Amino acid sequence: MNQFNYIRPSKQQAAIDAVAKDGNAKFIAGGTNLVDLMKRGVMAPQKLVDINRLPLTKIERQGNALRIGALALNSTVADDRQVRERQPLLVQAINAGASAQLRNMATTGGNMLQRTRCPYFYDTAMPCNKREPGTGCGALEGINRMHAIFGFSDKCIAVHPSDMSVALVALDATVLVSGPKGDRRIPFTDLHRLPGDAPEKDTTLEPGELITAVDVPDGPFTKHVSYYKVRERASYAFALVSAAAALDLDGTTIKSARLAFGSVAHKPWRLTAAEQMLVGKPATEETFRQAAAVAMQGAKAFKHNEYKLKLAPNTLIQALKTAAAA
Template sequence: MNSFTYTRASGVEAAVREKAADNAVKFIAGGTNILDLMKENVERPSRLLDLNHLPLKAIEAAPDGGLRLGALATNADTAWHPEVQKRYPLLNQAILAGASPQLRNMATNGGNLFQRTRCYYFYDTATPCNKREPGSGCSAIGGYNRIHAILGTSEQCIATHPSDMCVALAALKATVRVSGQNGERTVKFENFHRLPGDAPEFDHTLAPDELVTAIDLPNEDFSQHFSYLKLRDRQSYAFALVSVAAALQLDGNTIKEARLALGGVAHKPWRDQQAEELLKGQPATEDTFRKAAAAVVSSARGYGHNTFKIELAKRAIVRALKQAAEGTQHASDIFTNSNP
């Protein structure tokens, strides 16, 4: 861990200004990821700017009737917020599937968007990694890649985005509210994170001086038919090998609206709008779900240890859609998510 200065941001604008003036500034909120990265010498900021005292903790109604999640509200407070539980249970499930209670008590919504990959090589400075050290090479390709991506990969990087929460936010078509030197703007969730391409060092599309202030959930109802299915090596405190956020609106047995996003398979939460289109207007049957699943993985590519994820993703999609359609997320597999 390097030597760094630590100061508190006095306001959103001040934080943005300080960041713009010095690229070595890193924001810290819950600190559940950046401190780990600093201890491993992956991140070496010379200045930490603490956002925790900014007035961004509120969870309140959004102007369009949706829900606005403050960037500094903790993951735990968000998951257990009555409006989230009632109107956005998919988000509740996704958050609770991630990390551990202790971490969720510290971690913030804004921070969750910025957590970095858990690729072994990214974390170990003794090995080359294009994300950590652009141009040094990707050790995971041809190395040990059981936890790595199968979709949207590049020759430079096959890392995955580790978040559960973000998978639900992608499926719910959230909007990210951002403040920068040029004022405020909103970013569609699908445009917030990026694929690695030729620049895997960038996880997201924000400018260096921009700060997330809130996440807006649209005024849509997926509270009856949803599932967050997370498959992992142990029941808690493990990142997803594959996770699926599925949300449906049904008219009888016909799918009116469908959302489908995957975690653990790509450099970003992987929402597949083509597959969603395949579901729309179709009967909510296993056959329909299989077609959607096949569409999602049609462009998937395995790298050896992670090749099983292609089949696993297919089956997980079918299961999650089935659970969503039945409105019985937990009935058919009591062990899939072991939430408190």
């Protein structure tokens, strides 16, 4: 491992300044992703700014939303009474991720900003435009089983691996950010970006911007929800495809719906056209099949991930059936 400096400021502004003024500095929270990447030589920050002394662990009501601090642990969020009552989809998504030990270390902010699990990003002997811009994309013509079917570019076909983020995008969450130019709010759907010509940029965050919290608005999605994750092992594995589904039902009629796919694109993939199609329809398997067909419009596979063109709609149908029956 390379040498690096380590600081642990107790003031938010000091942490922001430390990263904003040094292009080689990174925030570190639980460290479960960043330290792995440093050990493998994928990332080599020269300074780590540990944010664990900042007061960002609270989960509290804020107007019509639950505000979850960026340092609230994944396990704390999933066990929180208010989150369980108001946002069961988020609880299911968090508990589908990683292992209990990891969720005891992983933070809300760190989870959103974890980096792709594309094997070409992790293997420093291989080309990867995300790790080293301009070197090419090893996955394009390589082994691309786990890769994107939506929103990719010829520079990068990696997917975003976070389960929690799939629920947050479906639930219309907003990310609270503090940076060198002040505070701002980012709709969750705009936090992560598509690769385009600059796959090295995962998000729309500016240098030195610190995530301080996420607001999850109250909604009617407290009962008929499902986070359905398909993976190669029953636990401790990233998704091949996942689907988040939340329904507001009036008897068997769908009043409104929130839907998203995970592990199909460079960002959590919100399915607004399919949501709109569901409104006013009966909550039947036939309706869910139609919604899945809408959700898959524009999907395109590579040599080894054609199975996702079948797996993704079936995962969404299963999530919708489970949500309706909940």
